[in-house]
Amino acid sequence: xxxxxxxxxxxxxxxxxxxxxxxxxxxxxxxxxxxxxxxxxxxxxxxxxxxxxxxxxxxxxxxxxxxxxxxxxxxxxxxxxxxxxxxxxxxxxxxxxxxxxxxxxxxxxxxxxxxxxxxxxxxxxxxxxxxxxxxxxxxxxxxxxxxxxxxxxxxxxxxxxxxxxxxxxxxxxxxxxxxxxxxxxxxxxxxxxxxxxxxxxxxxxxxxxxxxxxxxxxxxxxxxxxxxxxxxxxxxxxxxxxxxxxxxxxxxxxxxxxxxxxxxxxxxxxxxxxxxxxxxxxxxxxxxxxxxxxxxxxxxxxxxx
Amino acid sequence: xxxxxxxxxxxxxxxxxxxxxxxxxxxxxxxxxxxxxxxxxxxxxxxxxxxxxxxxxxxxxxxxxxxxxxxxxxxxxxxxxxxxxxxxxxxxxxxxxxxxxxxxxxxxxxxxxxxxxxxxxxxxxxxxxxxxxxxxxxxxxxxxxxxxxxxxxxxxxxxxxxxxxxxxxxxxxxxxxxxxxxxxxxxxxxxxxxxxxxxxxxxxxxxxxxxxxxxxxxxxxxxxxxxxxxxxxxxxxxxxxxxxxxxxxxxxxx
Numbered sequence: 001x002x003x004x005x006x007x008x009x010x011x012x013x014x015x016x017x018x019x020x021x022x023x024x025x026x027x028x029x030x031x032x033x034x035x036x037x038x039x040x041x042x043x044x045x046x047x048x049x050x051x052x053x054x055x056x057x058x059x060x061x062x063x064x065x066x067x068x069x070x071x072x073x074x075x076x077x078x079x080x081x082x083x084x085x086x087x088x089x090x091x092x093x094x095x096x097x098x099x100x101x102x103x104x105x106x107x108x109x110x111x112x113x114x115x116x117x118x119x120x121x122x123x124x125x126x127x128x129x130x131x132x133x134x135x136x137x138x139x140x141x142x143x144x145x146x147x148x149x150x151x152x153x154x155x156x157x158x159x160x161x162x163x164x165x166x167x168x169x170x171x172x173x174x175x176x177x178x179x180x181x182x183x184x185x186x187x188x189x190x191x192x193x194x195x196x197x198x199x200x201x202x203x204x205x206x207x208x209x210x211x212x213x214x215x216x217x218x219x220x221x222x223x224x225x226x227x228x229x230x231x232x233x234x235x236x237x238x239x240x241x242x243x244x245x246x247x248x249x250x251x252x253x254x255x256x257x258x259x260x261x262x263x264x265x266x267x268x269x270x271x272x273x274x275x276x277x278x279x280x281x282x283x284x285x286x287x288x289x290x291x292x293x294x295x296x297x298x299x300x301x302x303x304x305x
Numbered sequence: 306x307x308x309x310x311x312x313x314x315x316x317x318x319x320x321x322x323x324x325x326x327x328x329x330x331x332x333x334x335x336x337x338x339x340x341x342x343x344x345x346x347x348x349x350x351x352x353x354x355x356x357x358x359x360x361x362x363x364x365x366x367x368x369x370x371x372x373x374x375x376x377x378x379x380x381x382x383x384x385x386x387x388x389x390x391x392x393x394x395x396x397x398x399x400x401x402x403x404x405x406x407x408x409x410x411x412x413x414x415x416x417x418x419x420x421x422x423x424x425x426x427x428x429x430x431x432x433x434x435x436x437x438x439x440x441x442x443x444x445x446x447x448x449x450x451x452x453x454x455x456x457x458x459x460x461x462x463x464x465x466x467x468x469x470x471x472x473x474x475x476x477x478x479x480x481x482x483x484x485x486x487x488x489x490x491x492x493x494x495x496x497x498x499x500x501x502x503x504x505x506x507x508x509x510x511x512x513x514x515x516x517x518x519x520x521x522x523x524x525x526x527x528x529x530x531x532x533x534x535x536x537x538x539x540x541x542x543x544x545x546x547x548x549x550x551x552x553x554x555x556x557x558x559x
Contacts (some may be wrong), residue, residue, distance in 0.1 A: 104314025105401035107307030
């Protein structure tokens with residue numbers, strides 16, 4: 001089956017000499033839900049910009065459902081939907097017009113565009129606001145407007161560049177449900193986000209980009225399996241004055257009742273508890289310092305520095 | 306990909322935009338033209354007497370209509386396309402499969418629509434001050450359409466290069482307005498000394514104003530064939546330049 005996205009040796013050097021992409025290879029299967037992760041300035045938005053013809057590439061090849069974005073630009077673009085990181089609509093235009101016009105740019109006749117816009121706006125809870133200017137919407141609503149706009153031409157590959165940035169938890173969760181539903185209906189999704197728990201809970205695959213290179217990609221479960229260390233936070237009952245020695249584990253005393261301990265995933269936790277018990281340390285609670293994907297992400301990003 | 310639908314969408318959006326803000330787009334040229342007719346036509350005109358055999362109001366009317374058409378076609382596209390860059394709503398079109406020539410054509414037709422609407426309004430104002438008779442209707446319509454299209458594309462190119470709102474007012478203020486005033490709106494170049502007459506012939510707006518005046522009054526300082534030929538040549542040249550800039554992504558793609 002043709003891949004939804006194939007990127008080969010993609011490079012981008014900006015006019016000021018900054019090399020944003022240093023030869024990226026990426027493959028996304030049809031129907032997948034993939035997270036593209038990376039720190040600020042890693043090259044995520046440049047990659048997305050090139051896929052969507054908003055940024056000119058320096059070299060390399062990009063294919064969308066087997067169609068080359070240089071040679072079959074119009075056909076490739078018809079398959080793509082983009083929700084960019086920053087608001088990019090005319091804030092003075094009515095909400096409904098923004099979505100209808102977007103359908104028009106894809107050649108969808110106005111009557112059908114009006115019907116599709118109605119469906120998209122209702123699905124995203126913007127129907128009541130359709131007549132007002134886009135500037136009157138809240139931040140979360142503006143993000144949902146961009147999602148409605150990106151879906152109106154029914155793309156096969158939807159790219160969401162930090163869609164939940166700056167929205168409250170309730171709206172974020174409803175957007176997660178919405179994205180999952182869109183993916184289940186057959187749409188391939190590429191998501192960039194800084195919320196790694198979002199990537200871990202939504203996506204089965206992940207690609208991590210840093211300094212213009214893909215440093216890791218694969219199934220989330222497999223990548224997490226590669227983590228050899230995990231960091232736990234322990235809350236203890238009695239105050240401590242210094243970090244206890246617990247074998248060869250790295251231990252830090254965060255405050256008098258909080259310990260941070262790095263533990264190899266190969267070694268059982270029982271051993272650690274035995275050492276704590278021997279020292280008279282009573283543990284009241286414990287938790288992961290970060291979620292596992294976050295830990296892997298930090299590990300990879302720090303390694304490539 | 307249905308390009309006709311995409312083109313209609315842009316044109317409709319552009320027309321709705323300038324109608325929505327009619328206080329900024331349609332009313333000012335009507336007010337300004339009324340003032341020109343009152344001051345130059347009614348107060349100063351009688352002292353000037355006839356010009357090229359016509360009353361002064363009658364003589365300046367085609368030029369004033371053309372001035373409004375030129376200014377409004379240009380400013381419609383330059384402000385709309387630059388705003389789209391500024392708000393980044395240009396990306397809505399760039400990510401879509403519509404070809405670049407449709408984007409250019411859509412903005413151009415939007416500019417032509419505003420130019421024509423303002424031209425008709427100014428003509429309506431002119432009827433309060435002078436009689437309207439159109440000697441050569443096809444020439445009149447052709448000249449006004451070609452000129453509106455030419456300056457719409459000019460505005461588009463200006464917007465491509467503009468990096469701030471200041472940049473979109475430089476050309477209208479320092480190039481278009483002087484050339485229009487010196488383009489025979491208020492006088493016949495036959496009144497000028499040979500040197501200034503020759504210099505005036507290098508001003509393309511002179512050909513548009515005189516071409517339109519020929520259509521309305523049947524008289525002009527230059528040949529109508531030259532006027533239409535020049536406008537068409539410039540139109541083709543600017544269209545190709547604008548399209549090439551769009552394809553290259555100048556000012557819109559990094």
